[in-house]
Amino acid sequence: MSTGSVATPVFTELHARRRGPLRRLLVRRPGIIDAVIVACFAGWSLLMGVGADSMYSLNAYLGGEQVLRMQYAALGLAVAGSIALLLRRRYPVPVAAAMAALGVVALGATGALSGFELGLAFALYVVADSRRSLVAWVTCVAAVAVLLVSARLFPIVHTVGALSLGLAPADESDVLFQASVWYQTAVPVLVLALVSVAVGTGVRNNRLHVERFVDAANAVAREHEQRTRLAEAAERARIAREMHDVVAHSIAVMVALGGGASVALEWAPDRARTALDELVTTGRSALVDMRRVLGVLHSDGSELGTAEGAEEDMRADTAPLPSADGLPTLVDRFRLAGTPVRTTNLSDARLRSADVSLQLAVYRVVQESLTNVLRHAPGTRGVDLVVDSRPGEVEIVVTDRGATMPVDATGGSGRGLIGMRERVTVFGGRVDAGPHGDGWRVRATFPLAGEETE
Structure with missing residues (x-):
């Protein structure tokens, strides 16, 4: 761009x-x-x-x-x-x-x-x-x-x-x-x-x-x-969406891991060490994702000024994009951050065989939904992540049971839901997000190419 x-x-x-x-x-x-x-x-x-x-x-x-x-x-x-x-x-x-x-x-x-x-x-x-x-x-x-x-x-x-x-x-x-x-x-x-x-x-x-x-x-x-400007605007929106997904998710998880590690440091050093290790892993993963996004703006890794920066950029370029295979690791990260996630059909065959870009969109939807739970429903008693595939479409449902701890009064910017809707709309799908019981539910439906809906 x-x-x-x-x-x-x-x-x-x-x-x-x-x-x-x-x-x-x-x-x-x-x-x-x-x-x-x-x-x-x-x-x-x-x-x-x-x-x-x-x-x-x-x-x-x-x-x-x-x-x-x-x-x-x-x-x-x-x-x-x-x-x-x-x-x-x-x-x-x-x-x-x-x-x-x-x-x-x-x-x-x-x-x-x-x-x-x-x-x-x-x-x-x-x-x-x-x-x-x-x-x-x-x-x-x-x-x-x-x-x-x-x-x-x-x-x-x-x-x-x-x-x-x-x-x-x-x-x-x-x-x-x-x-x-x-x-x-x-x-x-x-x-x-x-x-x-x-x-x-x-x-x-x-x-x-x-x-x-x-x-x-x-x-x-x-x-x-005009087309160039529209393309630039679309590219800026895509980069902003990716940056939001990476930064919001990573910071929320890192804050939760850091807070948990500080609490468990005295009475459970092993758990604190595990949380800190995961915090470092999350930070590195976020850095790779950010370098990948910023690579759209900077094609030369040497601009960062060090050989280490160039090496990191090279790793970011060759690192695989998030996909359905990374969902279990993503869920484990949130569990370590203190969010009790229960999954159903996470290794769905239809989803794993879908287009790579659709898998990335599903990954970002799950990531954004769980990040919102971590930020806006602290101390929730549980989160259900369900992958339901049918001929012609796959549905992702993330439901939490509400917060049991005080919620940050600053609230959110709403960019996450907007970006989520934009991602799903690109594939011709739909997103429903709103209150459900004491908590919040996000339902995203993606059509699968080459299959007819029942």
């Missing part, structure tokens, strides 16, 4: 560590991406709008004053579009609508989109990345439709478009609705909008997939950690 729990690492942190330095920087500083996007849009918008004088040779056809107004309009629209793009993370759909509206204004004021096809693409990407696919595609279709209808209907759009193609129409009606002019406006809007929504949707789907994977991994990690 581990002495402490190790915190399960959060999978999202491990996932973040796999990002390159540039990606980590951009995640920590999203303002860098915003600045790059705004710079790209503003540069393209100014190039397409303010630079229309050199690109489209509009002065000779439209006049310098009108071209100047168009350039001022393009400059103002570029500023407005840049401000709108800075808000696209917080308000993605409204910003996409604003970019479409500004594009319509640009078409009417300058005769061209003036870079708003790129601004709309940036806005639609954020919509696709942050909203459901249906919302993204509906927004895309609506924005593109508004721009294309406006480009189709505004005469100045066709005039500017014709001049950019090298045509020299006599008036605006000569180029109205020409296919070449229409395609020049429609194709960039369609391509950029579709690509931005497709890429944004793909990025969002990939992120959601990673999030689901991360959540599943974290759920598995939490479940593993």
Whole structure:
């Protein structure tokens, strides 16, 4: 058993560590991406709008004053579009609508989109990345439709478009609705909008997939950690139960043996010597049991600091676990401690052939029951220990006839009965403990594997 729990690492942190330095920087500083996007849009918008004088040779056809107004309009629209793009993370759909509206204004004021096809693409990407696919595609279709209808209907759009193609129409009606002019406006809007929504949707789907994977991994990690903690708690409970059985039994017997030896020291030295010898034997047995239990916590016997400690640990590891064969010795120990125990069918064949773990549980139940008699029914006139086996089950009954001497006022902690019930419950058995006549009775029933109950 581990002495402490190790915190399960959060999978999202491990996932973040796999990002390159540039990606980590951009995640920590999203303002860098915003600045790059705004710079790209503003540069393209100014190039397409303010630079229309050199690109489209509009002065000779439209006049310098009108071209100047168009350039001022393009400059103002570029500023407005840049401000709108800075808000696209917080308000993605409204910003996409604003970019479409500004594009319509640009078409009417300058005769061209003036870079708003790129601004709309940036806005639609954020919509696709942050909203459901249906919302993204509906927004895309609506924005593109508004721009294309406006480009189709505004005469100045066709005039500017014709001049950019090298045509020299006599008036605006000569180029109205020409296919070449229409395609020049429609194709960039369609391509950029579709690509931005497709890429944004793909990025969002990939992120959601990673999030689901991360959540599943974290759920598995939490479940593993919970199981580990439950296993540690169960192991601590088992060790506490074993420690209680060993310590409570051994100390109670040793106290009784020591008290009896001190009383018999003058008038019956032989009995006192026998009691003292048994006290030493009980102490050594308790030490072996305790080393076995503590061996779960310390795998290296040298930690005790001496060769003797290591040797004791080795003996504890190789010593057989208590079983039904040890019940007569256990009973004799309590008899030497002054508890008159009468046994029935103690060498039951079914019990001796049962599983080793079940025999250990039976041994601990008998040990705890007799220890309770020694502690809580001092001077009892007798204790009956009965082993009753039937096809499919074995029953252990320990009954005392009550105390004839004052009982320790401190009472007990109740851990013994709790541990007893836990041991029996593991095997699917049951425990009944309570007053019986002037004393107390414990009845524990264990099912025997491979046999059917009558």
